[in-house]
Amino acid sequence: MADLSQIKEHMEVIGADGVHVGTVDHVDGDRIKLTKKDSGQGSHEGHHHYISQGLIAEVEGDKVRLSANADVAVTFEEEA
Structure with missing residues (x-):
């Protein structure tokens, strides 16, 4: 399991395939909160998403x- 203390604001989050998923806003408990600019489109737009x-x-x-x-x-992202 990754050490969350190594994760800093503005780090890029990528999938196992190297494709951009988002940008770290900050670590919130045991999740990464992504910036709103990476929140998607439609009903997902403007919400923070979290990666477990x-x-x-x-x-x-x-x-x-x-x-x-x-x-x-x-598909595993959580919305807030």
Whole structure:
């Protein structure tokens, strides 16, 4: 499991396939809160989304890599 203390504001979140998923706003408990600019379109637009710690594979430099490809990872995002 990844060490959340390594995750910093403005790091890029990418899927296992290297595709952009979002940008870290901050760590909130055991989840990453993504910036609103990466919130999607339609009914998802303008909401913060969260990535659970369980989806984080590793922190690589200035990127947070998830254990799932980007198209799958976004289906696991939580909205607030």
